[in-house]
Amino acid sequence: MRYRREVSISVHQCGFVNRSAVGSMPVTYDHSYVEDFAPGAGVLAPRAWLDDDSARLALTGDWSFRLSPGLADAPDDLTDPDTSAWDTISVPGHWQLQGYGAPAYTNVVYPFPLEPPFVPTDNPTGDYVRAVTVPADWAGARIVLRFEGVDSRFAVHVDGRLVGWSSGSRLPSEFDLTDLVAPGKEIRIAVRVHQWSAGSYVEDQDMWWLSGIFREVNLLALRPSAPTDVFVRAAYDHVDGAGTLVVESDVPGTVVVPELGLEVPTGEHVRLDRVEPWSAESPKLYDGVVRTDGGEVRLRIGFRTIAIVDGVLTVNGNRVLFNGVNRHEFHPDRGRALTEQDMLDDVLLMKRAGINAVRTSHYPPHPHFLDLCDLHGLYVVDECDLETHGFGYEPQPPNLPNPVMDERFRDDLVERMRRMVERDKNHPSIVLWSLGNECGMGDNLRAMYDVAKDRDPSRPVHYERDTQAEFVDVYSQMYTSLEDVEKIGEDPSSYRGLPFILCEYGHAMGNGPGGLSDYRELFERYPRCQGGFIWEWIDHGLRTSVDGRQFFAYGGDFGETIHDGNFVCDGLLFPDRTPSPGMLEYVKVIEPLVITADGAGGVSITNRYEVLDTSHLTFELVTEINGEGVGFGTLPVPAIGPGETTSVQLPPGTIKQREANRPETWLTVTARLTEGTAWAEAGHRVAWGQLRLDDPAAADSAAAGPAAGTGSDASVAPGAVVQGTAGAHGITVGAISNARLDVWRAPTDNDAIPGVAEAWKEAGLHRVQHRVVSAGENGSAWEVVTRTAPPALQWGLISTWRWTRVHDAIQLDLAVRPEGQFPATLPRLGITFELPKVDSVEWFGAGPSEAYVDTRAAAAVGKYSASVAQLQTPYVRPQENGHRIDTRWAVLTGQETLRIEAALDLFGLTVRDWTSKDLEDAKHTVDLTAGDTTYVTLDLAQAGIGSNSCGPALPDKYRLHTAPASLSVRFS
Ligand code: IPT
Numbered sequence: 001m002r003y004r005r006e007v008s009i010s011v012h013q014c015g016f017v018n019r020s021a022v023g024s025m026p027v028t029y030d031h032s033y034v035e036d037f038a039p040g041a042g043v044l045a046p047r048a049w050l051d052d053d054s055a056r057l058a059l060t061g062d063w064s065f066r067l068s069p070g071l072a073d074a075p076d077d078l079t080d081p082d083t084s085a086w087d088t089i090s091v092p093g094h095w096q097l098q099g100y101g102a103p104a105y106t107n108v109v110y111p112f113p114l115e116p117p118f119v120p121t122d123n124p125t126g127d128y129v130r131a132v133t134v135p136a137d138w139a140g141a142r143i144v145l146r147f148e149g150v151d152s153r154f155a156v157h158v159d160g161r162l163v164g165w166s167s168g169s170r171l172p173s174e175f176d177l178t179d180l181v182a183p184g185k186e187i188r189i190a191v192r193v194h195q196w197s198a199g200s201y202v203e204d205q206d207m208w209w210l211s212g213i214f215r216e217v218n219l220l221a222l223r224p225s226a227p228t229d230v231f232v233r234a235a236y237d238h239v240d241g242a243g244t245l246v247v248e249s250d251v252p253g254t255v256v257v258p259e260l261g262l263e264v265p266t267g268e269h270v271r272l273d274r275v276e277p278w279s280a281e282s283p284k285l286y287d288g289v290v291r292t293d294g295g296e297v298r299l300r301i302g303f304r305t306i307a308i309v310d311g312v313l314t315v316n317g318n319r320v321l322f323n324g325v326n327r328h329e330f331h332p333d334r335g336r337a338l339t340e341q342d343m344l345d346d347v348l349l350m351k352r353a354g355i356n357a358v359r360t361s362h363y364p365p366h367p368h369f370l371d372l373c374d375l376h377g378l379y380v381v382d383e384c385d386l387e388t389h390g391f392g393y394e395p396q397p398p399n400l401p402n403p404v405m406d407e408r409f410r411d412d413l414v415e416r417m418r419r420m421v422e423r424d425k426n427h428p429s430i431v432l433w434s435l436g437n438e439c440g441m442g443d444n445l446r447a448m449y450d451v452a453k454d455r456d457p458s459r460p461v462h463y464e465r466d467t468q469a470e471f472v473d474v475y476s477q478m479y480t481s482l483e484d485v486e487k488i489g490e491d492p493s494s495y496r497g498l499p500f501i502l503c504e505y506g507h508a509m510g511n512g513p514g515g516l517s518d519y520r521e522l523f524e525r526y527p528r529c530q531g532g533f534i535w536e537w538i539d540h541g542l543r544t545s546v547d548g549r550q551f552f553a554y555g556g557d558f559g560e561t562i563h564d565g566n567f568v569c570d571g572l573l574f575p576d577r578t579p580s581p582g583m584l585e586y587v588k589v590i591e592p593l594v595i596t597a598d599g600a601g602g603v604s605i606t607n608r609y610e611v612l613d614t615s616h617l618t619f620e621l622v623t624e625i626n627g628e629g630v631g632f633g634t635l636p637v638p639a640i641g642p643g644e645t646t647s648v649q650l651p652p653g654t655i656k657q658r659e660a661n662r663p664e665t666w667l668t669v670t671a672r673l674t675e676g677t678a679w680a681e682a683g684h685r686v687a688w689g690q691l692r693l694d695d696p697a698a699a700d701s702a703a704a705g706p707a708a709g710t711g712s713d714a715s716v717a718p719g720a721v722v723q724g725t726a727g728a729h730g731i732t733v734g735a736i737s738n739a740r741l742d743v744w745r746a747p748t749d750n751d752a753i754p755g756v757a758e759a760w761k762e763a764g765l766h767r768v769q770h771r772v773v774s775a776g777e778n779g780s781a782w783e784v785v786t787r788t789a790p791p792a793l794q795w796g797l798i799s800t801w802r803w804t805r806v807h808d809a810i811q812l813d814l815a816v817r818p819e820g821q822f823p824a825t826l827p828r829l830g831i832t833f834e835l836p837k838v839d840s841v842e843w844f845g846a847g848p849s850e851a852y853v854d855t856r857a858a859a860a861v862g863k864y865s866a867s868v869a870q871l872q873t874p875y876v877r878p879q880e881n882g883h884r885i886d887t888r889w890a891v892l893t894g895q896e897t898l899r900i901e902a903a904l905d906l907f908g909l910t911v912r913d914w915t916s917k918d919l920e921d922a923k924h925t926v927d928l929t930a931g932d933t934t935y936v937t938l939d940l941a942q943a944g945i946g947s948n949s950c951g952p953a954l955p956d957k958y959r960l961h962t963a964p965a966s967l968s969v970r971f972s
Contacts, residue, residue, distance in 0.1 A: 042164020764790020
C-alpha cells in the first residue's frame with residue numbers, strides 16, 4: 001500500500017549543483033522516494049568537510065519524535081504536525097536504542113525479501129520535528145541544513161514544504177533553505193526517516209540494523225564569498241625533502257601557512273624546499289588558512305606522497321606495512337552514534353597498541369574520526385558506504401542482478417563514491433580509497449573507481465572483490481591461508497604485480513585470533529605482502545541487563561526472526577572497549593621492536609618502525625629469579641635506524657646468560673616512551689622481550705627431582721602410601737576430588753564451525769564416560785587405572801595414575817595411551833578435579849593473560865596472581881577461556897591452600913567456578929554463576945585457537961594430535 005497526498009513542493013537551486021534534477025521531484029507528495037533508485041533530490045552538491053568560520057546552530061539534543069510501524073501508518077501531517085502528544089528523542093541517536101522498535105542483526109542476509117527497489121510496507125518510519133529561530137544576523141547568508149548521517153533514507157520539510165530527500169546513511173546531505181526562511185524568524189523542521197529504502201539494498205554491512213538521525217544536524221550560514229569547498233593537494237618528495245602544495249578553493253582567496261612563511265593565492269602551485277613530511281609515525285601537520293573576502297577555512301596540511309614503486313606501496317618512499325584493524329563505529333549503548341570522546345578513545349587505544357592503520361569498514365566514518373587520524377597518525381583506508389553481500393557474487397536466477405551490476409543503481413553508487421571523496425579529500429591520513437565491501441563485481445564499481453581517480457589521482461583505490469585485479473590499484477584478499485599468502489609473496493608478478501594486502505584477516509571472534517605471528521612473518525619476508533587489517537576492532541554487543549545484571553546482547557536477543565547470532569561480536573575489544581586477550585596478542589605481534597637474545601650474551605634489537613629511530617625510547621631491564629625481581633636497571637641503546645638491527649651488551653653486573661644450575665632466571669627488556677606524546681604518557685610500553693639467563697637444561701633436571709614413583713627418594717616413608725578413593729566420583733585424594741581425565745573444552749567460536757567441534761562430538765569427546773579399571777598399591781604408589789571413552793564407540797584412553805608421597809608432597813604421574821579407532825585430534829588432554837571454593841591463584845609461568853599454543857606471543861614468564869573471577873575472560877558468548885600456558889607452579893587459596901608444581905613438563909592451568917559444560921551451555925556471561933566448588937584443569941596440552949570462525953583451518957602444527965602423553969605434578 002502506498003501513501004499519497006497532494007502537497008506543494010519547491011526544491012531550491014542555490015548555487016550548488018543538485019544531485020538529481022529538480023524536475024524529477026514528484027509534485028505529489030508520496031512515499032515513492034523510499035523506493036527510488038536515485039541518490040536523492042533537492043540536495044546540494046557534495047563538498048569537503050571544513051573547519052570554517054561560518055556561523056552555525058547545532059541541532060543536537062531533543063527533537064519531538066513519533067514512530068509509525070509502517071508507511072501506511074505514518075500520518076500525513078508533516079505540513080503542520082501537532083507534536084503535543086509526541087515523545088522526545090535525542091539527536092544524534094538511533095531510535096531502536098532509545099526505546100522504539102528493536103535492534104536487529106544480520107551479517108550477510110537481508111532481513112527483507114530481495115526485490116529491489118521494493119521494501120516492506122511495514123517500514124518503521126520516524127518523524128522528527130524541531131523549531132529553531134534563524135539568527136537575525138544571518139541576513140544575506142546562504143542558509144544550509146546539513147545532516148552528517150541519517151539511516152537509511154529521509155525527507156526534509158521546512159514549515160510544511162518538502163525541501164528534498166536523501167540517502168546514503170553514512171554520508172552527509174545538505175539542503176539549501178535560503179529561500180524558505182527569514183532571518184530572525186522561527187522555522188519548523190520536520191524530518192521523516194525510513195528504516196528501509198532502496199538504499200538498504202546497498203547497505204548490507206555486517207552490523208546491527210539501526211535507524212534514525214545518528215550523526216549531527218547543523219544549520220549553517222554560508223556568507224557570500226566565503227569559501228565553501230577547498231581541496232588541499234600536498235605532496236612530499238622523499239629524495240630531496242621538498243614539499244609541493246596547491247590549495248584549490250571554490251571562492252578564490254589567499255592561502256597562509258605561517259610556519260612555512262607562505263602566503264599565496266589559492267590555486268597557485270608552490271614548491272617548498274624543505275618540509276617535514278606527514279606519516280602515521282610522525283604525523284606532522286602544518287596549520288594554515290584559506291582567506292577570502294567573506295570568511296576563512298582552517299587547514300591542517302600534511303605533506304605526504306603515496307606511490308606504488310616496483311609493486312610496493314610506499315608513503316614518502318618508505319614501504320608501508322599495515323598493522324591495521326577494521327573499524328566499525330560502535331558503542332554498546334549508542335550504537336553508531338559516537339561521541340567525540342568515543343572516537344578519541346578508539347584512536348588513542350589504537351596508537352597505544354602500535355596499530356598504524358584503519359580500514360573504515362564498511363562506510364565513511366564520522367569526519368571527526370579522520371581529523372583524529374590526521375592528528376595522531378593512522379593510515380586510513382576510507383571505504384564507501386556500500387555492501388551488497390546478500391545478493392551473492394553472481395546474478396541470481398531468474399534475473400536478479402547484484403546492485404553493482406544493475407544500471408538502475410549506477411547513479412546512486414557513483415554518487416556515494418563522489419560524496420565520500422569530496423567530503424574526505426583533505427585528510428592526509430587517507431592513503432587508499434575503497435569502493436566498498438563484498439559486492440562481487442560489476443560495472444558500477446568501475447564507474448566508482450573512475451570518479452575517484454578523476455577527482456583525486458593521488459590515492460590508489462582498493463576493492464577486495466576485484467579478485468583478478470582487473471582495475472584496482474592494490475590487490476586485496478580476506479582470510480587467506482598462510483600458504484596462499486606465501487604463494488602471492490613468492491610470485492611478485494601475479495595479479496598485475498600490485499601490492500598485496502589482507503583487507504581482513506585474523507577473525508577476532510570470541511577466543512582468538514590465533515596464528516598472528518605466522519602472518520607477521522610472511523609480511524616481513526615478502527615485500528609485496530604489506531600487512532593487513534584484523535577483523536575487527538570491537539565487539540558490537542549491546543549493553544543489556546537482566547535482574548540488574550549486565551551483559552552484552554547479540555543477534556537473536558531482540559526477537560529477530562532471522563539473525564546471525566554472535567557473529568557480530570568479533571572484535572579485539574570487548575563492547576565496553578576493554579582489550580581482549582586477542583588485542584594484547586596483536587599488540588605484541590606488531591610491536592615496533594624485536595628484542596631477543598643475540599646469542600653472544602647481549603640483546604639484539606631490531607627496529608621495525610617505518611621512519612622513527614629508537615632515540616625516543618628508554619630501555620628498562622628487570623632480572624627475575626623464579627619470578628622474584630633481583631635486578632633493575634636501564635640499557636643504554638644507541639639510536640637504531642628504521643629497518644636496522646643492533647646488538648647491545650648488557651651492563652656489568654647483569655647475570656650472565658646460560659649460567660648452569662641457577663634457578664629459572666629471566667631478563668625482561670622493556671622499551672618505553674621517554675617522553676609523553678599526544679597519544680600516550682611517558683613510560684608507555686612500546687615493546688618488550690625476554691631472555692632466559694639460566695640454563696634450561698639444568699633447570700629441567702633440577703625440577704624433575706627424583707624419578708617419579710621409583711621409591712628411591714629418601715623421604716618416601718615406607719608404608720606412607722597415598723590414601724585415596726576411585727569410583728563413581730572420579731579419583732579423590734585429600735582436598736582434590738572427582739579427578740578425571742578431561743578431553744573436552746567448551747567450543748570456541750573457532751571450534752564451533754562445521755567440521756571441527758562437530759567432528760569432536762561425533763567422536764563422543766563431549767560426553768566421555770569413566771571406568772575405573774583397577775585401583776591399589778603398586779610399589780610405593782597408589783595406582784589407579786582408568787579408561788575414558790564415549791558411549792556407543794569402541795575407542796578409549798587408558799590412563800595410569802600413580803600417586804606417591806615425595807617429600808611433603810603428593811606426586812601424580814599420569815600416563816595416557818589411546819586405544820582403538822581414536823579421533824585424530826583432541827580439543828584438550830588434561831585432568832580436571834574439584835576443590836572447595838578457591839578465591840585466588842598465584843602462579844609462576846606464562847602470563848598474565850590467557851594464552852594458547854598459537855596465541856602466546858604476549859605471554860611473558862613471570863609470577864602473577866589473580867582472583868578466580870579475574871582469570872576468566874568474559875567473551876560475549878561464553879566459551880573456552882582462561883588457559884594459562886606453561887605453568888611451573890600455582891598456589892590456589894580458598895578454604896584450603898593447594899600448591900601444584902610441575903615435576904617434569906610444564907602444564908596448562910585453568911581455574912574456574914563452573915564446569916566446561918556450564919560454559920558451553922551458557923549463552924551470555926550472566927548465565928554463569930559461581931557455587932561452592934572450584935574446577936581446576938591441568939592440561940598436558942590443548943589445541944590451538946586459530947581463526948576458523950571466518951578463515952582457514954587451524955594449521956596442523958597447532959592441532960593436538962591424539963598420542964600417548966604424560967603429566968607429572970606435585971600437590972602440597
Ligand atoms: C567478511 C565481511 O567482509 C565482514 O564484513 C565480516 O562480515 C566478516 O566477513 C565476518 O565477520 S566476508 C566473509 C564471507 C569472508
